[in-house]
Amino acid sequence: MNDIMTRIREVVNSCLYTVTQEFEDVDYANIKVISKKHFKEIFFKHFMSLPDEQFENLWNHLPVNDFGNLDYHKFLKQFTGESLDVQSKGSQATSPAKQSPSGPPVELAQQLASVTPSMSCEVIEQKLKKDVSKFWKAIEKECKEKDTEKQGEIDAKDFKDILKKFCTIIKPEEFQQLAKKYDIKNTGRFAYNEFLQRLVLSLGPLDMNPQQRMKIPHPKIPMSPGAEHEIFTNLMMRIQPCITKCWKLIRRTFKAYDDTGSGYISLFRFRQALRQYGIIITEEEYYYLCSYYDKHLQGMISYNEFLRAFL
Template sequence: MERRLRGAVQRYWKEIQRKCAEEDPKQDGHISTASFLEILQSLNISMTPEQFEHLAGKFDIMSKGCVSYHNFLHHFLLNLKPAETTKTFERRRLPLPITPTSQGVLTKDCVEVMLRTYDLICSSWTTIRRNFLTSDRTRTGSVSVQDFRKVLSHFGVNLSEEEFFHLCSYFDANMTGKICYNNFLSAFLR
């Protein structure tokens, strides 16, 4: 069930996000469970209330009878698990970083920025990675914050100062001025 749901959410995530935002006049990221299930059903994503309760418990997307649609989309679109947790015989799409990195606290604003850039990064991640590699002359797996921003803007990911700060706060928690581009790209790959 979860695999089927993941495929449907990946197909319709923008529509889900738009409809949820319409149902959320306060823009606090929460709507009623009934409204959320109606939105899913309007997109032909069928789910029983019991199945939804199971997912809500597993992913912690409910609080006070409301659904956090940001958390829902985050769990089905973004891969923010550490890179080491892959299957035994599965080939890695991206290598592990040479220098250890630590990720910061994931904020709602950071998730929104990542969701907004999701399609563009997923569609051309290999070319983006090549540009990161060009900027990474020493092959450490990380680039300076300035190079990171330059590569993103080259591909049309134009971020405001605030949005860029949220991304950097997550991917460069220690404020070293370096961002591991493989960690960044793997957040968008499933």
């Protein structure tokens, strides 16, 4: 249950605006509650799939009212630690006088100010993902030529010019959103390494686009990832071309080693399978890969979670 709660917290905090909108869309009476059926659909879509028994256990830990409906404001507050007062559909922002005395007044504009930019960036990144995933090596090469001090960042205008060569044209205001997000040090420069890693790799909470066909199934047992060390992300970027080229064959090999059908195999067999496809990992890289996918030191790795990072 702790791993499930951790996953919920990760998704709520990274996709707060999207999840809130989903709840509001099925709150037809605008009474800040949704049915168990609607919650389950949204949960399976954005968080993870669970067996019925586990879902029932989770439901018993959530803020459900006497009528068996979920109070989604309390749910969001439970996993963000913040008091939410999101504007109702078609209404004006709630005035401070109408706020609940139990928490500080938070108007819609303030709430959206903290989440809208990042959500806008997610949409823009999704738009660019296919082209960036295809041409990321060429993009990286040109960025490194501009990055004479090897800081992992270049002037935002230079990055925009490079992006135009390889990617779908984006609007000036869309690039401004990206430039704001990837100006990590507030110097007006664009952190291209961060950008490429985010678009090429799918690490962190599972957040499937509902229009995308899932290539591999949700994990039966939720994984709580470890820290993303630079050596780990560099490794993942290095092996990305090989993995994406033959991931189906690699997965077939992993499954052949998975005697119990659990979706997990031993770290030894995992490394052995990768060697069959010419993917050699140094001891240092192997250590940080294990730190991410096996942070509890169980000696096992979810091969579906590993492959999902590249798809």
